[in-house]
Amino acid sequence: MARPTLIAIGNYNDWDVEPMQAEYTLHPVASVEALAHLPEDVCADARALAFKGHAPFGGKQMDLLPNLGLIANYGVGFDAIDVAAADARGIKVTNTPDVLNDDVADLAVAMWIAQARRIPEASDWVRSGTWSEGRDFPLNRKASGRRVGILGLGRIGREIADRLAAFKTEVHYASRSEKDTPGWTYHPDYVSLARAVDDLFIAVVGGPDTAGCVTAEVLDALGPDGVLVNISRGSVVDEGALLDALERGRIRGAALDVFQDEPKIDPRFLRLDNALLQPHQGSGTGETRRAMGQLQRDNVAAFFADRPLLTPVN
Template identity: 40%
Template structure:
């Protein structure tokens, strides 16, 4: 439908399958726009499939968050959909192949989260190496007065840091750690001629030549459990792993075993394989820092993300180019 045909009609509908986190934090006007209206599936008394069939011909766009997968079945029930807009940078909750088959465009949050995620990656690493959270608990429990000084930590400067996935987040992590005096190398789908860091085509070899491994890549069939027992063993007893990508990139059972048995030194984890369930073995480990998938959770970035989502939706319904389209590489 042409933009001028919409002027005399109701704003086009955008389907929301579940309330995004923004609604809890900012209220249901978190994505303010007079040019679109949000159809909130969770408010209907109808079963989801019946609700979707009822609106099958009127909904042309879906706004999805990580907790609301856009599956082939959802898309089958919504034949008029031409855009899937996700509030995240990751795409593992969207059936990309089905979208491509149906000619459905995809837009994501682009790089709006990259700086925050890179900051947390560095924060987790410093916390693990310098025992920040563990020493905090030590002081709060009154142990400083009864047991004396907390055990020594490890220096950040001079560490060999391997980054898995040198996209916008990985590059920002590298820049930050170079400033701390770290030496960067990386693994990615392909070598990037424009960056000065050594490239490893094999993630095990990267781990074997690193003191620290930071996971910054997306979750795909290829990266699922890419960090396995072999890679963790290559990282070694003095190695630290940080994950701000997606939980299933690491074989979590193997990671827990390596930590329990002292086969790696520590871990900083913002993501987990079966969120929000976290292996209980990790809770008592002072060499493990846990974060509830909150790398992107800052007020400033949520506001920026909301503006970006609205701008993409308004561009789509005005027949203008998307601001952050997802294109196949």
Template identity: 45%
Template sequence: MTSVLQVGALNAVVAETLAREYGAVVHDPERLASYAESVRVVVTGGHAGVGTALLDALPGLRAIVHFGAGYDGTDVETARARGIVMSNTPDVLNDCVADTAVGLMIDVLRGFSASDRYVRAGRWAADGPYPLQRRASGSRVGIVGLGRIGTAIATRLEAFGCPIAYHNRHEVSGSSYRYEPSLVRLAADVDVLIVSTAGGEGTRGLVSREVLEALGPDGVLVNVARGSVVDQEALVSLLSAGRLGGAGLDVFDDEPHVPVELLDRDDVVLLPHVGSATVATRAAMADLTLANLRSFVDTGTLITPI
């Protein structure tokens, strides 16, 4: 039997199947020496991943199977250089993450979460109507990362009559949306900037202070990618100074820790990284993760290689 190692916490169905069908070992750094030589496949989440040190410790590793679309916790370049194949779970979570992005955008602009708190606190009766907010339909939207999820977001926002532009490392061939090679210029031109790019060192701090300053005091940032993509310190600073109009955040730089400065702000909506957290989507992600594992064990190939 191919020796399988589980790294990090995983979906319950995946973890149970790994233990039952593959006799998988759950990674424990203190016991690493007892199983390191035998491991051929690692199954992990995108956040945990397989870093350089663990790669160095697993000389027989041949495949890394990721539960999730992201894989920023894995040293992909080193793994590829060593001939290690990798997979993730693309597409099956596109719709739910895109729904989350649009929901955050609407919530921040219309103040739904804040006005819900207003009602629950008895303030509607005591203080009168909730202050007027901004409309979502027709807002100019910039998308950072027009991949599968970014395109799903854009498709939804077309129905809202939103002019859409995007920033990528390269222009997307055949796209009907306006390409902006400068992220600073894109931020300056839109009302809402939605981040849906991949995480990892290549995009760390991509949405910099300069980008956030260009978005401006009326602009809204929505992040459903990874917390590392945004300069979180600058985000907090600009919101506190009234130099950014609001934010809808599903991800943070040091999860599950959230900057305390954001907790009481009505112009910020905070979610606990639930972009793909629906029963149907997590089941589909689990199925695809296990299908990748079975395919590699049986044939040496992956269904959704990175």
């Protein structure tokens, strides 16, 4: 029996390519644009697509693959994929939730402390020899005990909050609905949340529903002692308002793993000394990336075996 055809968009590790090659006739494609250059018979044979990346994938791209039945996304955020367009074509979409929660929450908490305690600058202070010359590193700010807000108490937001609670913080959150929590304070809107807390963690999903929801008004409610931590999507924040607020000290600082137009981020970020910047590495450990690839392939395998998909999003 001929092996099924699988198109894989994006840049995969060997540990993902090899098992895909073992099961399928694999057609690796570097980018969404390169899809247009695939031979017509490959496009016709392809019933499943392994998707990795952040470039938009909409109805126009789906129509290049007339028999497509599954888009298996690598990552929990599937905002690059036009799910309505997939629905309209009877295409199922899957993602890779949960397996990355720990890594993203670990990074969020570490970024929060690293921004307050200036860990990268302190590392430079040692490595440049400044400390050896006898100059003490300047004092910075305490993390434990602050009031923290979680914007979006989904799977990842919950993991962040559970960790922050161990740092003697007072936890507040905003979410579509009030949740069962160990005494955390619910806020129905983002401005009320930002006003109630010292530091604000963004953990909502990306996509059109949350685009720009962290507005200048939210940042002003956070205020001049507040720090914004974002491990979600750059699209969630009004980035111009954030840059203004950081440049003018309207908020104290930010710790950011995600940006609009990443990786080509606004060069104004690079001039800030009150922002900790990370290269969208929330899920970027070997352990978790292997688990994400496995879950992506498990969804593809379920699809070809006519078994229920493990983590469908539509």
